[in-house]
Amino acid sequence: MKTIISKISFFLVLGLCLGLLVYMGIKTFNYASAELEDDGRFFTGMITDGGGVNDQSFQESAWKGMKEFSANTGAKVKYIECSQASDFFINIDKFADAKADLVWGIGYKLADVIEHAAKVNPEINYAIADYSFGENTLDNVTGVVFRSEESSFLVGYIAALTTKTNVVGFVGGIKGMVIDQFEYGYRAGVAYGAKQLGKNITVKVQYAESFTDAAKCKAIAIKMFDECDVIFHAAGGGGAGIIEAAKETGKYAIGADMDQSRLAPKNVLTSAIKDVGKAINIVSSKVMNGENLGGKSFSYGIKEGCVGIPEENPNIPEDVMKKVEKVKDDICREEILPPGTSEKYESFIRSLA
Amino acid sequence: MHDISREYAVQMHGITKYFGPHKVLDNIDLDIKKGKIHAVLGENGAGKSTLMSILYGMYSADYGKIYLSGQEAHIGNPSDAISQGIGMVHQHFMLVDKFTVLQNIVLGNETTNFFGVLNMRKAKKKVLDIIEKYGMKVDLKEKIKNLSVGMQQKVEILKALYRGSEVLILDEPTAVLTPMEVDELFETMNSLKQDGKTIIIITHKLKEIKKSAETCTIIRKGRLIDAVNVDDETEQSLAEKMVGRQIKLFVDKQDRVPGKTIFEIKNLSVRCERGIETVKNLSMKIRSGEIYGLAGIEGNGQTELLQCILGRRHADAGKIIMNGKEIQNTDIKNVLDSKISFIHADRHKYGCVLDMTVADNAIMEKYREKPFSVNGFLNHEERDKFTKQIIETYDIRPTNCSHQKIRNLSGGNQQKLVIGREIANNPDLLIAVQPTRGLDVGAIEYVHSTLVNLRDQGKAVLLISLELDEILNLSDKIAVIYGGEIVGEFRQNESDEQKIGLLMAGGKEND
Amino acid sequence: MTKNIIKFLKTNFMCTFIAVFLGFMVACAILLITGYSPSLSMAVMFNAVFSRAKFIVNVIIKSTPIILTGLSVTLAFKSGLFNMGAEGQFIVSTIVAAILGIKCNFHPFIQIPMILCAGVLAGAFMGGIVGWLKAKYGIHEVITSIMFNWIALYMCNFVANSETFHKPESDGTFPINRSGQTLLFYDWKFSQEGRDYLQAHPILNDIILKTDFNLNFLIAVAMAILVWVIIYKTKKGYEFRASGLNPDAAQNAGIDVTKNIFYTMLISGALSGLAGVLSLTGSSTPVLHVLSVFENYGFNGLSVALIAGASPVGCIFAGLMFSALIYAGQTLQSKIGTPSDIVNIMIGTIVFFVALVRIIPIWVNRYLQKEERKNAQ
Secondary structure (H helix, E strand, O other), X not given: OHHHHHHHHHHHHHHHHHHHHHHHHHHHHHXXXXXXXOOOOOEEEEEOOOOOOOOOOHHHHHHHHHHHHHHXXXXXXXXXXXXXXXXXXXXXXXXXXXXXXXXXXXXXXXXXXXXXXXXXXXXXXXXXXXXXXXXXXXXXXXEEEEOHHHHHHHHHHHHHHHOOOOXXXXXXXOOOHHHHHHHHHHHHHHHHHHHHHOOOOEEEEEEOOOOOOHHHHHHHHHHHOOOOOEEEEEOHHHHHHHHHHHHHHOOXXXXXXXXXXXXXXXXXXXXXXXXXXHHHHHHHHHHHOOOOOOOOEEEEOOOOOOEEOOOOOOOOOHHHHHHHHHHHHHHHOOOOOOOOOHHHHHHHHHHHO | OOOOOOOEEEEEEEEEEEEOOEEEEEXXXXXXXXXXXXXXXXXXXXXXXXXXXXXXXXXXXXXEEEEEOOEEEOOOOHHHHHHOOEEEEOOOOOOOOOOEHHHHHHOOOOOEOOOOOEOHHHHHHHXXXXXXXXXXXXXXXXXXXXXXXXXHHHHHHHHHHHOOOOEEEEEOOOOOOOHHHHHXXXXXXXXXXXXXXXXXXXXXXXXXXXXXXXXXXXXXXXXXXEEEEHHHOOHHHHHHHHHXXXXXXXXXXXXXXXXXXXXXXXXXXXXXXXXXXXXEEEEEEEEOOEEEEEEOOOOOOHHHHHHHHHOOOOEEEEEEEEOOEEOOOOOHHHHHXXXXXXXXXXXXXXXXXXXXXXHHHHOOOOOOOOOOEEOOEEOHHHHHHHHHHHHHHOOOOOOOHHHOEHHHOOHHHHHHHHHHHHHHOOOOEEEEEOOOOOOOHHHHHHHHHHHHHHHHOOOEEEEEEOOHHXXXXXXXXXXXXXXXXXXXXXXXXXXXXXXXXXXXXXXXXXX | OXXXXXXXXXXXXXXXXXXXHHHHHHHHHHHHHOOOOHHHHHHHHHHHHHOOHHHHHHHHHHHHHHHHHHHHHHHHHHOOOOOOOHHHHHHHHHHHHHHHHHHOOOOHHHHHHHHHHHHHHHHHHHHHHHHXXXXXXXXXXXXXXXXXXXXXXXXXXXXXXXXXXXXXXXXXXOOOOHHHOOEOOHHHHHOHHHHHHHHHOHHHHHHHHOOOOEOHHHHHHHHHHHHHHHHHHEHHHHHHHHHHHOHHHHHHOOOOHHHHHHHHHHHHHHHHHHHHHXXXXXXXXXXXXXXXXXXXXXXXXXXXXXXXXOOHHHHHHHHHHHHHHHHHHHHHHHHHOOOOHHHHHHHHHHHHHHHHHHHHXXXXXXXXXHHHHHHHO
């Protein structure tokens, strides 16, 4: 009796497995035939450079922009998160397979792979945020860079007006041209504010050697807060650690890329917004409208509304805000030219003296 | 089978036990009267230990019933067994080295007061009572690691008695003891018997059964062969019942005049891992055509001596000379090349690679030579040919095993392969360490005759064994090692078991 | 009949197959719980690997490094060593290869062998140190190799961030010179002639243009066969096996076990090194990236070796399957938004079940014997 039952159950399981395989096969067939349908909508995709689309920073801001673009125009948008550098191309090419009209690479790390993809798929438009190929831009690639030194200058100015210890800090991710914009813009802003107040304010600068290591950023910030009371971070995903540190020590952090005040409403003084989403909206709309942007690079700043500070800054007093508005206007009218490199910074300091 | 009665301390009826597909016990009956010493006799693997493990609750029988004093008993685990008055002393002691004797006895059955604090005084009194009653001399304050093996065994027995055992099972109790300690054990057993305790002794040593037990159950291959009164039997008849055929308990050996000395150790000193000198100024000479037996209790420097000969341990002083060449402090390959071969005590650990095939094991010392390997590549055909030869010569079963893992062979067949492999090296000296450990009587007979054959061919054999009987039986010359020194050397015909036993235990020759 | 089926279950291949199947089942269950359709997910994964020539070629290309690290682990395993350091050996090899590839620019016939040798030697060196420490001082290889993994990681970051090699505005070094790359048809496929030709042959277009087309996989296969030959056909391999399975017995038979530990780790390191250098030279973006976490080529090699049951030839198939799973997992995410972690769970469960299904032969034996016993009665 027992053997009969075990025999029956054995065949039952075997049959079940086979059935499942057959079912899967049918599904596969159906799916394969359904997938190739092109619904004719404008399709744009983005690929992240290591961080996810929930990094509360650059990538999240980009994906938000993509979604807005979709809402405004009805275009189809998709993203791929990719953590391994060696898989960048394989992933970016999935958009080519899906016949995307425009493919975004978010972050300069993707520059090499965007260039390679553009070579492999000359019929598809590519765009990259935070990088410009300059003279050598391929015909189907658009570069988008940001004048982050402008927003950094503003938050530097705010930091200078806020600090009581007369020491402020800066924590960067990995040193490079993009982060240089933040660092020197910030330091110039601090110097400008100090000049106005007739004070001497020092800026402590340190790099975390990573855009993802929040724990390390936190450790750096806690050490820094011994001396200073405001830290501006340009450390991507790692910045969360700095805000965390501000919360623990009861000091101020300045966020980057997005309005990061929701991470610690009492301890985020303001944020140097780099609205990559807005830039994506601008460029994508142009491409959708048939404009040929290939081979060009664009630079977006305060004037275009792509960098700046949040509209609501509950931690900043009214009078300070008024002064900030004035500086913002000066930048828009190009009366102040915030420096984005070390040379320009030197000459800016000389012009202040 | 006897009727269930209160007269019997233990009755096991119709016990059947499977391990996987193997029926290791087949309908075994065992009846032991109260106050008797009962032996369970059988070869290794006959099932005697399994049977006792069932009684002690470590296994449960698939069929059959157990009665204690005429009452059916359910013994699910060792705690059940202990609470029903059954105690067991295992072959490997279960003592905590760093605890004192008293702590070890009490461990697991501590008397505590209301607050859970140990009450050692009460425990000590109880233990002292037991010691006095049976005349066992044990120092309760000594730590276990400082005790001899015999003493440790006493502690184990005390442990069982402390827990109120009426039936005491002793698993191969004499395997690790010196002849004197064996006598002492038998005395203890007798005084326990006087007090009405029942003792079951598991063994395959016939002499000891004759000496100590009154009744005996013989098991062969999981089947009950006979239950006898020991007095009605001779050693020979017991052996034949155990093995199931005519056997020779003693090796036929012609007298032979040995040749010249081929292996010599001169004033050798070796240290063990802890830096203690465990071989002290040791010298010996072995001649061709001679079996040289080295008797001694475990831990008297045999291991270090062997490792030193093997080249795995540094000699602080002295020489080892083989065929006129010094080989101390060289490497093992050099030792093997100087025509010495080894049969190691623990063949699983030192003799063969269990997870390689029989054929791969056969060429372990030959693989690097032609024709087994050419230009760095192995020649599998030659290997298989060579293996087949060994299998045929030494009657290894199954005969088609050369591509099976050696793990699947029985112990005797594994040992046959190892011996065959070593003898194929055509050594001038074969060093055999406990070559019959764990083998059944038939295999032992075979190994012994192989060693004698080798000697008759004019080769030398160094036999290191803890079994005194084996040494007395085989050797032309017998040396006793104690504390790393040779404390006595005898020719076979002048040897005397009493004297050797005394020397092994550290006594002086003239005492 | 039933008996034959049951006996068939006993074979190694079936056991692994069952493990893989169970892994899929667990993944399906998790998908179901998290609200995704298992059948759709499986279909997407199946498609992601088999529906286009490009996908298959990509899977093959991606499998190359993990087959090699799998072989590296397998070889060490055969000698009773656990090479946790495949990751570090992989990285060190890419570092050395990148430095040479950037600094030197000879004719490919010199450049490629030079870079390959340098990478292999670097991996062997690192493995060799671990082996030497184990052989000479008995320091456990797992501990040292884990430490060396981190040393390699930070060494990589040091080089990638150093002024000489760091490419501005990137997270890595300059690419290695074209002469050091092992890509096939690379220049041709971007030339006008190549483009025209490939446009006319869509399948070739898929295989050659869309992928980092190279023949590194063949090297991996050759290595698998070589490792098999070493382990089972040579004198050294015999020593490796004996030393691994029972070092005491091997030593007593005159085998120099410590030397073999060193050699094994040397060869094992060399294989991981080969994986590293090939993954660099076979890439269309051959740069050394700043690593914040391990890229897991070495650790995946461990899983590959486990799934393959430490069989060198099995490593090829395990590596392909592993690579297919990872590849499909990424597609799964982009197509239906399933977290790619599901694939990691799947791989984890497969490895787990591979270990577990070793029990199947025991069950089967028990069942067969029970039957026998019944028949006998």
